[in-house]
Amino acid sequence: AQKVTQAQTEISVVEKEDVTLDCVYETRDTTYYLFWYKQPPSGELVFLIRRNSFDEQNEISGRYSWNFQKSTSSFNFTITASQVVDSAVYFCALISRGSGDKLTFGTGTRLAVRP
């Protein structure tokens, strides 16, 4: 069985603040992939990143960065200098070899960035 936990239900920050969204996962497989998706109010899912279990390098893409720590089964997402356009629900997701092709989503974190 696999599980993704996003303990933060809602976060509210003021524009230009940094914010970190937490993601903790569970899987018995040694081969797995982790994802982050953004869901703006319009509803579509926007792919942000995919990370495989053998690559613990942290990644930075513009204002976005991801910290993958296998030791704590976490894959946290940080937005630097947040902007109002970052307001959305963010989902962390997991797929592992034993689950076939099925993605398991966390419950999502709703981020509100106030001007």
Added chain:
Amino acid sequence: GAVVSQHPSWVICKSGTSVKIECRSLDFQATTMFWYRQFPKQSLMLMATSNEGSKATYEQGVEKDKFLINHASLTLSTLTVTSAHPEDSSFYICSARVTSKGYTFGSGTRLTVV
């Protein structure tokens, strides 16, 4: 590349009628499509997995006679909500596995049953 087009974006139907949602892979062949349902302020829950040319596999608790899935070609999968009721009102999203970046999602269909 790897775009999934989902239609309609939103639909309102009367209780007891059926609604069909289509997902088309525009620039790749989708052997497998996944259908999710998302209630307001909740996560995406996998309903079923459809494979081209074979019967869909439904997740536990999902009524296969109510949510009919057809995947007759490598570019089209459909979800039909039969005899819809207000409790079926939800956001439905399809997805296809794409090797390069994992998955690509349709834009979703907001169904309201009145």
